[in-house]
Amino acid sequence: MTTVTSTSAVRPEPRPKKKIAHSGVIGMLVFVLTEIMFFAGLISAVTITRSTALMNIWPPPGQPRLPVEETLINTAALLLSGVLLGVAHFRFKKSPELVKAPLIAAMLLGAAFVGLQGAEWVALLAQGLTPQSSAHGAFFYLIVGIHGLHALAAIGGLAYVLRRAQQGRLIASELHTAEIFWYFVVLLWPVIYGRLYF
Amino acid sequence: MRWTWVITVSLFFAPALALGCAVCGTGPERSRAAYISMTALLSLLPLTMLGALVWLFVRRLRRLEPKEGPPPREVVSEPSGP
Amino acid sequence: MSTQETHDHGHGDGHAHEPQSFLSKYIFPLDHKMIAMQYLFTGMAMALIGGFTVYVFRMQLAFPGAHVPGFGMVSPDRYNMLVTSHGTIMIFWVAMPVLIAALGNYLIPLMIGADDMVFPRINRLSYQIFLLSALVLISSFFVTGGAFGGAWTAYPPLSARGDYNATGLGSSLWLVAVALEFVAFLLGGINFITTAMNARAPGMKLTDIPMVVWMIVLASIMFMASVGPLVAGAIMLLFDQQLGTAFFDPNRGGDPVLWQHLFWFFGHPEVYVVLLPAMGIVAEVITTFARKKLFAYKTVLYTAAATGIIGFFVWAHHQFIAGIDPRMASLFTITTLIISVPVAEMLFVYIATLYGGSIRLTTPMLWALAFIAEFLLGGVTGIFLGAAGSDIYFHDTYFVVAHFHYTFFPIAFIATFAAITYWFPKMFGRMMDERLGKIHFWITIIAFNFIFIPLFLTGAAGDHRRIYNYQHFPEQWTPTLQNLRILATYALLVMIAAQVIFFVNFFKSLKSGPKAEKNPWKANTLEWVAPSPPPHGNFEEMPTVYRGPYEYGHPDRELDYWPQNEPA
Numbered sequence: 001m002t003t004v005t006s007t008s009a010v011r012p013e014p015r016p017k018k019k020i021a022h023s024g025v026i027g028m029l030v031f032v033l034t035e036i037m038f039f040a041g042l043i044s045a046v047t048i049t050r051s052t053a054l055m056n057i058w059p060p061p062g063q064p065r066l067p068v069e070e071t072l073i074n075t076a077a078l079l080l081s082g083v084l085l086g087v088a089h090f091r092f093k094k095s096p097e098l099v100k101a102p103l104i105a106a107m108l109l110g111a112a113f114v115g116l117q118g119a120e121w122v123a124l125l126a127q128g129l130t131p132q133s134s135a136h137g138a139f140f141y142l143i144v145g146i147h148g149l150h151a152l153a154a155i156g157g158l159a160y161v162l163r164r165a166q167q168g169r170l171i172a173s174e175l176h177t178a179e180i181f182w183y184f185v186v187l188l189w190p191v192i193y194g195r196l197y198f
Numbered sequence: 199m200r201w202t203w204v205i206t207v208s209l210f211f212a213p214a215l216a217l218g219c220a221v222c223g224t225g226p227e228r229s230r231a232a233y234i235s236m237t238a239l240l241s242l243l244p245l246t247m248l249g250a251l252v253w254l255f256v257r258r259l260r261r262l263e264p265k266e267g268p269p270p271r272e273v274v275s276e277p278s279g280p
Numbered sequence: 281m282s283t284q285e286t287h288d289h290g291h292g293d294g295h296a297h298e299p300q301s302f303l304s305k306y307i308f309p310l311d312h313k314m315i316a317m318q319y320l321f322t323g324m325a326m327a328l329i330g331g332f333t334v335y336v337f338r339m340q341l342a343f344p345g346a347h348v349p350g351f352g353m354v355s356p357d358r359y360n361m362l363v364t365s366h367g368t369i370m371i372f373w374v375a376m377p378v379l380i381a382a383l384g385n386y387l388i389p390l391m392i393g394a395d396d397m398v399f400p401r402i403n404r405l406s407y408q409i410f411l412l413s414a415l416v417l418i419s420s421f422f423v424t425g426g427a428f429g430g431a432w433t434a435y436p437p438l439s440a441r442g443d444y445n446a447t448g449l450g451s452s453l454w455l456v457a458v459a460l461e462f463v464a465f466l467l468g469g470i471n472f473i474t475t476a477m478n479a480r481a482p483g484m485k486l487t488d489i490p491m492v493v494w495m496i497v498l499a500s501i502m503f504m505a506s507v508g509p510l511v512a513g514a515i516m517l518l519f520d521q522q523l524g525t526a527f528f529d530p531n532r533g534g535d536p537v538l539w540q541h542l543f544w545f546f547g548h549p550e551v552y553v554v555l556l557p558a559m560g561i562v563a564e565v566i567t568t569f570a571r572k573k574l575f576a577y578k579t580v581l582y583t584a585a586a587t588g589i590i591g592f593f594v595w596a597h598h599q600f601i602a603g604i605d606p607r608m609a610s611l612f613t614i615t616t617l618i619i620s621v622p623v624a625e626m627l628f629v630y631i632a633t634l635y636g637g638s639i640r641l642t643t644p645m646l647w648a649l650a651f652i653a654e655f656l657l658g659g660v661t662g663i664f665l666g667a668a669g670s671d672i673y674f675h676d677t678y679f680v681v682a683h684f685h686y687t688f689f690p691i692a693f694i695a696t697f698a699a700i701t702y703w704f705p706k707m708f709g710r711m712m713d714e715r716l717g718k719i720h721f722w723i724t725i726i727a728f729n730f731i732f733i734p735l736f737l738t739g740a741a742g743d744h745r746r747i748y749n750y751q752h753f754p755e756q757w758t759p760t761l762q763n764l765r766i767l768a769t770y771a772l773l774v775m776i777a778a779q780v781i782f783f784v785n786f787f788k789s790l791k792s793g794p795k796a797e798k799n800p801w802k803a804n805t806l807e808w809v810a811p812s813p814p815p816h817g818n819f820e821e822m823p824t825v826y827r828g829p830y831e832y833g834h835p836d837r838e839l840d841y842w843p844q845n846e847p848a
Contacts, residue, residue, distance in 0.1 A: 020255045020262075023398045023478050027470045033247050034466060034504045040243050041509025041542050044236035045516065045527070051232030052535050060533060131525045135533040138525040142516065230605040233541065237608065240545050241592045244505035255477075 393481025
């Protein structure tokens with residue numbers, strides 16, 4: 001017993017420490033985890049509300065159907081921007097200079113997504129779908145609106161990365177941190193689209 | 199022994215019949231199923247994600263290790279036990 | 281950006297030893313210790329408000345209709361307001377900031393041998409948002425209609441409409457305050473997790489991390505994973521209140537039980553979020569004052585992780601009579617009874633640690649021992665409420681209130697007092713008065729039991745917790761029950777009075793206590809290597825870790841302790 005304890009308390013000089021991942025990346029991963037739970041809460045709320053709909057009719061009578069087909073264009077734009085950011089990721093390994101073009105394209109596509117969503121809102125409001133008109137409208141504006149805000153924030157993050165790249169000071173961890181958030185926004189959208197529009 | 203299992207499982211479905219609560223009403227089956235499935239989603243999702251993160255970090259840690267030679271294998275500290 | 285340029289010990293811009301101006305040192309600090317002090321003092325100030333509200337409504341329950349000194353008459357709507365404020369403030373603005381934010385900020389960098397948090401600026405932002413949330417909550421007391429009066433669980437439809445709860449603006453401010461507060465802890469939690477992962481001193485393995493750091497990190501992870509749905513629910517409820525949506529209005533296609541679903545998904549893990557840090561504090565205190573290694577370090581760690589995992593599967597036990605599916609009720613009964621196993625195991629481990637130790641009954645040790653005893657009572661009474669069959673009877677009675685307080689008072693106050701008395705020499709560089717500390721301890725603990733044991737009895741006799749005047753309920757207005765209520769109120773007055781002793785002791789020691797040396801308790805963990813109080817940057821020389829945190833009474837050494845940073 002004594003010998004075991006005495007050896008266990010003695011250890012060689014520690015070696016320099018290794019990091020699993022950069023702090024920014026870990027912090028962002030934890031933040032994204034929280035965000036996923038936030039949206040999981042919203043999506044579970046929609047699902048439950050839909051299940052209690054009268055006679056199982058959804059959308060409720062008198063409410064417009066959401067433009068499933070037109071939104072496919074938005075969806076495609078957003079997914080494509082995610083792919084472009086992936087391209088930027090691999091080009092960064094070759095040279096930090098090469099990220100600029102795919103980064104700008106990804107940002108533009110992201111902005112196009114937000115713009116098209118806005119146009120869709122205006123059209124739907126004109127058709128009588130408002131937050132007050134039904135639970136359907138309320139959930140639509142709430143979830144799509146919050147996702148849009150996240151998209152804007154993520155575009156802001158990409159803009160920061162772009163500025164750093166233009167200054168020639170972009171480091172891998174910054175790019176990866178911004179990337180994680182953008183992938184989160186991109187991959188979340190198909191889930192929302194599937195749950196809300198159909 | 200085998201019967202214990204069967205009884206346990208069948209008791210699991212009994213509470214709907216045995217519930218003696220006068221003030222508790224439940225919704226239609228459709229809504230109940232939605233509550234159960236969303237409960238499962240909310241409870242399992244965070245654990246799945248955390249599990250994935252832990253797995254990822256452990257794997258990265260393993261990859262980092264061998265680069266610098268085998269880790270010192272003398273007694274790994276065991277702070278447990280008296 | 282400071283957050284991007286972290287080096288080995290995670291110092292951002294907070295790594296400065298030059299003198300600073302008053303403003304940058306005390307008002308907008310980046311130093312984790314100063315941010316911890318901000319959290320601690322804000323939490324203490326909020327505890328005074330929370331304590332005042334309970335004084336007023338307990339007086340009303342003991343002496344219905346009487347004039348309460350310092351407040352006046354208590355009308356039914358005022359009563360609702362006071363009860364709601366008491367619950368909200370004590371949980372969200374006292375337990376959370378003190379246990380998680382203040383102690384996490386103070387202890388994590390010191391105990392893992394870092395000079396600051398990994399993201400000092402996010403840390404500062406976290407406190408600023410928290411302060412804003414506290415100000416929003418306090419401002420809600422002064423708007424038309426007063427503060428929110430729909431109970432701290434804010435069940436709709438009562439909470440969703442101003443004409444139902446009579447506090448239209450107050451309820452919205454309440455929701456905004458709660459949501460802001462969660463954002464603050466979210467930022468803090470990201471910091472804690474990342475710091476513990478990346479900024480540990482060289483040589484510190486995962487099993488060398490002191491238990492309290494593990495517990496705060498695990499609690500932060502639980503918090504981060506559970507808070508999302510509640511924030512979603514809070515936004516929906518805010519929309520219902522202010523925009524006229526119908527998420528929770530059954531007349532217009534909403535579902536009021538949905539709120540409970542989202543609220544308790546956070547609400548129950550929250551219990552374990554505050555429990556785990558308290559357990560960690562107790563582990564530190566009892567090992568130091570029993571001069572013994574923590575019995576089964578890894579077991580404590582695994583039981584804490586198990587508590588965290590099972591903690592996600594128990595929350596629907598709050599809804600047994602809310603109309604949930606009975607199949608779900610039986611499932612959640614089983615999980616609720618299961619979660620008592622890891623928690624009980626932790627307590628057994630602590631008792632095993634005490635066994636055979638050379639125990640010193642200092643003030644922090646007394647608090648830690650009281651935590652074990654009182655929390656055990658709280659846990660055992662929880663079994664009745666976790667089982668759907670008995671919960672249908674006990675639901676919303678004072679039995680629930682007493683059970684809840686037997687768990688939360690040990691967590692939020694007993695463990696906090698243990699922490700403050702234990703780390704006070706490190707925080708302020710002076711020793712606290714042991715004699716005053718013990719007087720404060722004994723009065724508080726005895727009074728605490730005299731408050732809540734009567735409430736178990738009235739609850740079992742059927743007292744409903746949301747009634748403001750029992751004279752309207754002849755079955756409950758019997759001399760026996762009323763005497764129990766009066767006893768509880770008198771005990772509360774004694775307990776509140778005893779806190780004066782604590783504040784006297786705290787501020788007197790702060791000003792004129794005897795100077796503390798670096799390591800007054802002869803403990804092993806790294807914070808005792810730093811000077812008392814630690815300067816900006818924490819350590820004179822960054823420590824290296826050679827062993828676990830609980831090497832007490834080692835047979836090869838003359839001294840009975842062996843600091844983590846001492847080479848063999």
